[in-house]
Amino acid sequence: MADPAAVFRALHHGRAPDDPLVLPGPWDAASARALEEAGFPALAIPSAGVAASLGHEDGRTPADEMFAAVTRIVRAVSVPVSADIEAGYGLEPEELVDRLLAAGAVGCNLEDSVDGVLLDPDRQADRLARFRAAAGDRLFLNARVDVHLHAAPSGTDRASAATGRALRYAAAGADCVYPIAAPPDDLPRLAAAVPVPLNAIGTPDSPAAVRRLGELGASRVTFGPALQRLAAAAVREAAQRLR
Template identity: 70%
Template sequence: MSDPASVFRALHRGRAPGDPLVLPGPWDAAGARVFEDAGFPALATPSAGIAASLGYEDGRTPAHEMFAAVARITRAVSVPVSADVEGGYGLAPGELVERLLEAGAVGCNLEDSADGVLLDPRRQADRLARVCAAAAGRLFVNARIDTYVRGLPGGADPVAETIARARLYAEAGADCVYPIMAPADDLPRLSAAVPVPLNTNGMPDDPPGLRRLGELGASRITFGPLMQIHAMDAVRKLAERVRTG
């Protein structure tokens, strides 16, 4: 198991309750080195954090700039790095895979909504299957599920819809599913119904809360852009101190 994707995949397996895989989100090479030096075994870039660092709004980063940013991060560290590439920038599955591998990523997030609207789950499952086939095991595919952040038809049960999508995506070959912003109370039902590891989002300043999320069924925890936001808040406070003396 010497290839990076296999090393990364193994980190998700056999997690004890209360011991989820915690993946901080570097937005640049310097931050990535800080997280590696702190002892984290792998990292997961946030598209929103990288967008902010490059001066773009979330979702507006040009594909070539996103892949270049990911490449700078992967070159800076020796641990595996997974990349959030939003919806895939309209790239064909084979090209998306090659761009990720060229950037040094061992995995990716792919979301199932576009322009604020949920995609048809079967079409998304077909796309995931083609990405997984092109990757041939070289990438860990994390299928983001946007049922909690996009509108569902009136009266629809978000847990049931999330489970249905998660099962389709797992059958298509996804290594992990990520129902972003799923309430903690829903995690036991979700994890019990899904045959692959479950990714959830946590708060970086609440270590006991991260353990609790693991106890509720999360195998993996990421933070989106929150670490970048915390860092910029610290910079802002320092700037104010310098300015005001």
């Protein structure tokens, strides 16, 4: 049987510009099965979607609950599954690797901010390098770049800051970089500068917009908790009709 992490890694490469890898985000076993049945070759669990399903605010899910949710989702499907593990819950990189492998995940997102504060990029790069050393090729590491999410000093060139962080993280061993919330017009510059695949965030209601992100340089498109929120909205509407 092919190595799931190798299969997942290969999905990111050799893609046509208008055909980025689309990774929808399950939040529980049932949603994961539905997405697999729809024909997606891999899935990417969003931490915010899992948090909502477990009754937590985004960013406040205990590590044990998150890894238990990842395990349930992985067991429910036969396709590779990556997991958003936020900034790592304060765990050492080596423990993160062990817990992801125990859960059956093929990779993860790791954020470079905590509680709205950007981490020092060199220290984050060192942490990613430790993760890579512990994981080897067994896990796909998607390094999130959060400079567009948080306040920055006046005059900051966010595109340059994002590119600098992305380059550090790629050099540290990241398989992919994720400048979340970067303006689409910044993607060509980032894609040209960074020697690993680029993850962009999209909306699940516009295939044309997803293709456009690919044309701008994204090799991979994810949607965060958008599908979970759409499902919650559908439940609310159905409940209103029942009253």
